[in-house]
Amino acid sequence: MAVYPPQPTKEPPISARGPIAWIRHNLLSSPYNIAFTILGLAILYWTVPPFIKWAVIDAHFAGDSKSACTGGGACWVFIKEKLDMFLFGFYPHDQLWRPKSVFAAVLALGAFAKFVPGLHRLKLTLIVLFPVFAYLMLHGGHFGLSLVETSKWGGLLLTLVIASVGIVLSFPIGILLALGRQSKLPIIKSLSVFYIEFVRGVPLITVLFMASVVLPLFFPEGVNFDKLARALIGITFFEAAYVAENIRSGFQAIPKGQYEAADALGLSYWQKMGLVILPQAIKVTIPNLVGTFISLFKDTSLVMIIGLFDLLAMVNVTANDRDWLGMDTEGYVFVAFIFWIFTFSMSMYSKRLEKRLDTNNK
Amino acid sequence: MPAFLRNEKVRGILYQIITIVLFVAFLFYIAQNTAHNIEQRGIKTGFAFLHATAGFDITEAPIPFSPMDTHLKVFEVGLLNTLIVSFWGIVLSSLLGLLIGVWRLSPNWLINRIAAAYIETFRNIPVLLQILFWYNVVLATLPAARHSLNFFDTIFINNRGFFMPELVFGPGSWMIGAALFLAVVAIYFTHRWAKKRQEETGEQFPVFLTAFILLIGLPLLAYLVAGRPVTAVLPELHGFNFRGGKTYTPEFLALLFALSIYTATFIAEAIRSGIEAVPKGQKEAATSLGLSPMQQLRLVILPQAVRIAIPSIINQYLNLIKNSSLAAAIGYPELVTIFAGTSLNQTGQALEILLITMLTYLLISLIVSLILNWFNAKMKIKER
Numbered sequence: 237m238a239v240y241p242p243q244p245t246k247e248p249p250i251s252a253r254g255p256i257a258w259i260r261h262n263l264l265s266s267p268y269n270i271a272f273t274i275l276g277l278a279i280l281y282w283t284v285p286p287f288i289k290w291a292v293i294d295a296h297f298a299g300d301s302k303s304a305c306t307g308g309g310a311c312w313v314f315i316k317e318k319l320d321m322f323l324f325g326f327y328p329h330d331q332l333w334r335p336k337s338v339f340a341a342v343l344a345l346g347a348f349a350k351f352v353p354g355l356h357r358l359k360l361t362l363i364v365l366f367p368v369f370a371y372l373m374l375h376g377g378h379f380g381l382s383l384v385e386t387s388k389w390g391g392l393l394l395t396l397v398i399a400s401v402g403i404v405l406s407f408p409i410g411i412l413l414a415l416g417r418q419s420k421l422p423i424i425k426s427l428s429v430f431y432i433e434f435v436r437g438v439p440l441i442t443v444l445f446m447a448s449v450v451l452p453l454f455f456p457e458g459v460n461f462d463k464l465a466r467a468l469i470g471i472t473f474f475e476a477a478y479v480a481e482n483i484r485s486g487f488q489a490i491p492k493g494q495y496e497a498a499d500a501l502g503l504s505y506w507q508k509m510g511l512v513i514l515p516q517a518i519k520v521t522i523p524n525l526v527g528t529f530i531s532l533f534k535d536t537s538l539v540m541i542i543g544l545f546d547l548l549a550m551v552n553v554t555a556n557d558r559d560w561l562g563m564d565t566e567g568y569v570f571v572a573f574i575f576w577i578f579t580f581s582m583s584m585y586s587k588r589l590e591k592r593l594d595t596n597n598k
Numbered sequence: 599m600p601a602f603l604r605n606e607k608v609r610g611i612l613y614q615i616i617t618i619v620l621f622v623a624f625l626f627y628i629a630q631n632t633a634h635n636i637e638q639r640g641i642k643t644g645f646a647f648l649h650a651t652a653g654f655d656i657t658e659a660p661i662p663f664s665p666m667d668t669h670l671k672v673f674e675v676g677l678l679n680t681l682i683v684s685f686w687g688i689v690l691s692s693l694l695g696l697l698i699g700v701w702r703l704s705p706n707w708l709i710n711r712i713a714a715a716y717i718e719t720f721r722n723i724p725v726l727l728q729i730l731f732w733y734n735v736v737l738a739t740l741p742a743a744r745h746s747l748n749f750f751d752t753i754f755i756n757n758r759g760f761f762m763p764e765l766v767f768g769p770g771s772w773m774i775g776a777a778l779f780l781a782v783v784a785i786y787f788t789h790r791w792a793k794k795r796q797e798e799t800g801e802q803f804p805v806f807l808t809a810f811i812l813l814i815g816l817p818l819l820a821y822l823v824a825g826r827p828v829t830a831v832l833p834e835l836h837g838f839n840f841r842g843g844k845t846y847t848p849e850f851l852a853l854l855f856a857l858s859i860y861t862a863t864f865i866a867e868a869i870r871s872g873i874e875a876v877p878k879g880q881k882e883a884a885t886s887l888g889l890s891p892m893q894q895l896r897l898v899i900l901p902q903a904v905r906i907a908i909p910s911i912i913n914q915y916l917n918l919i920k921n922s923s924l925a926a927a928i929g930y931p932e933l934v935t936i937f938a939g940t941s942l943n944q945t946g947q948a949l950e951i952l953l954i955t956m957l958t959y960l961l962i963s964l965i966v967s968l969i970l971n972w973f974n975a976k977m978k979i980k981e982r
Contacts, residue, residue: 262705262706262707262708263706263707263708265705269705269706272704272706272708272709273706273708273709275709276706276708276709276712277708279712280708280712420610421610421613421614422614423614423617423618424613424614424617427617427621434956434960436963437959437960437962437963437964438920438956438959438960438963439920439921439923439924439934439959440920441923441924441926441934442923442934442938442952442955442956442959445934445938445942445948445952446952446956449942449948449952450948450949450952452635453631453632453635453636453948453949454628454631454632455631456631456634457634457635457638530722534722534723534724534725535724537724537726537727538726538924540726540927541726541924541926541927548724548726548727548730551730552730564734564735564738565735568727568730568731568734568735571727572723572727572731575722575723575724575727576719576722576723579722579723580718580722583722
């Protein structure tokens with residue numbers, strides 16, 4: 237009997253593997269494809285080299301004044317010199333350790349929550365206590381810390397304060413609104429629907445104007461919100477409507493059997509919603525929620541129009557400095573880059589989450 | 599718990615009564631405070647201010663406007679400018695979004711990546727930053743009027759805006775409009791006839807080519823018959839600025855470009871997700887029926903992709919309209935800038951003016967969502 241020992245598989249021909257095949261398949265498979273490749277190369281040629289030349293090759297990094305920047309490239313000296321302004325606004329220079337330690341505390345808390353297993357109760361307590369700590373540190377006026385008015389806060393610090401307070405506060409309000417919209421009680425339902433649709437129908441800037449100009453009229457004299465608080469109220473109540481719609485879309489993904497099962501167990505309304513429906517609805521809609529929070533983060537830049545000095549507003553402030561006139565370009569590019577890092581990493585996170593949550597349903 | 603509270607219906611009614619009482623009390627509290635505060639600060643109330651003289655001029659008014667006109671007229675000018683910039687923004691962002699969306703789906707790796715890079719870059723930067731960048735950096739650094747970028751002596755670009763030829767419609771121009779209308783009607787009937795004939799006999803008729811010829815040919819014919827009534831007025835340099843022709847100010851352009859580029863990323867994503875949502879089997883089935891790639895796209899893929907893509911595209915149009923209010927940062931005279939800005943500062947009647955502004959946007963949103971609902975109802979899969 238003949239023996240046929242298994243032969244090793246033959247390598248595919250060189251034209252079907254490796255970079256050459258990849259290029260042929262992806263870039264040169266048809267005349268159209270070749271034309272597109274040429275177009276793509278042209279676009280890259282017109283955009284990337286000039287930008288790199290401006291931002292890196294011709295750019296100036298060393299020095300401490302505008303005179304260090306001669307020639308056409310970017311003047312990153314400007315960013316270096318004004319970095320504190322971009323990060324903290326008009327926060328007093330000798331007090332900068334306070335926002336810095338808050339930033340450090342955020343990182344430490346994040347690392348602790350992510351890498352140390354267990355200790356859930358401690359983590360929760362720390363997270364709940366953190367805003368109090370941050371407020372006491374930043375605002376001061378107690379424990380020997382000097383008072384720093386919120387009008388002095390600015391730059392990235394202010395942007396992050398607005399974004400995080402907006403996210404944290406709009407979430408519970410959004411949940412209540414979504415529950416209201418789901419409710420069988422006609423009056424509660426119609427109030428929620430009216431609120432959600434009204435807010436979603438108007439631009440944020442009008443809500444911010446309302447909060448900054450009209451809101452003080454609503455309260456008795458003596459009750460005084462500072463500018464930051466007014467902006468926070470405006471943004472929170474604006475985004476709550478969008479959060480509510482996200483959560484509603486989560487509700488719609490919950491099978492009716494879940495409600496019926498909860499009812500059959502004899503759970504009360506709040507038990508049913510809090511223990512059965514909401515956890516599932518929020519989980520389903522997390523990617524949408526992150527999307528809403530990304531737009532909230534971008535929308536924080538609008539507070540500049542009502543006179544707060546957020547990260548974007550710092551470009552105008554710093555580029556109007558007599559010593560640094562004409563540095564708008566560097567300022568905008570730098571600020572755009574910071575915004576981009578935050579929003580892009582949030583959207584990457586949401587995509588990863590979406591993938592991870594997706595597998596559960598299959 | 600008393601016995602009657604165990605009844606869910608009774609509890610429901612009770613909750614609602616409590617809500618109403620709290621809500622009305624809250625409104626009453628606010629109304630009282632507001633009335634008191636307004637009186638204290640000597641702010642006028644009511645809507646009489648709409649008929650008072652505005653007293654300021656508007657740099658860019660699509661309808662004639664003078665400082666002697668009323669605040670109502672300011673509102674009209676603002677609304678018109680909002681609609682104008684939104685209209686062109688929708689046109690431009692649709693074209694750009696379609697282009698990028700198609701590129702994003704291209705089998706060509708390079709073009710695909712470039713489209714992805716475009717989307718990820720511009721989608722993740724706040725639109726207000728983009729508006730300011732266009733206004734303060736790109737358009738502000740263009741050369742002065744004397745050194746304008748000159749395109750064939752018809753289009754001039756400088757730091758005061760874009761100067762383009764303006765079309766002047768002389769007597770007899772109505773014939774061109776009539777011809778255009780006629781062409782549309784003719785195309786509609788040709789399409790119906792061709793579809794009917796194909797269903798009955800299987801013969802095909804080149805509808806697209808016919809439509810193209812009709813749409814170009816009829817107005818051209820009318821133009822010639824009417825004795826060439828349309829002329830173009832070219833912009834000319836007089837001293838330090840251009841006169842004649844149509845001027846697009848940097849404010850308008852910055853807003854338009856930033857909104858279009860930003861919104862185009864979302865439209866491109868909507869188109870991509872629409873086309874990707876069509877199951878693969880549909881394309882395979884179309885291939886096995888022997889349809890050409892173009893026919894596959896037109897008859898099988900697009901009709902299904904549109905159903906998914908259009909609602910989110912319409913929502914993006916709505917967002918664009920709302921985002922046009924960011925013009926307040928650069929002073930393009932639209933609704934928020936001049937009415938909720940200048941008029942508000944002049945009259946001090948913030949409550950009334952913001953209410954009118956919000957209701958106007960709300961009305962626009964309502965109209966757009968009516969269109970959306972109509973579309974969804976029309977596009978709903980008709981199951982047996």
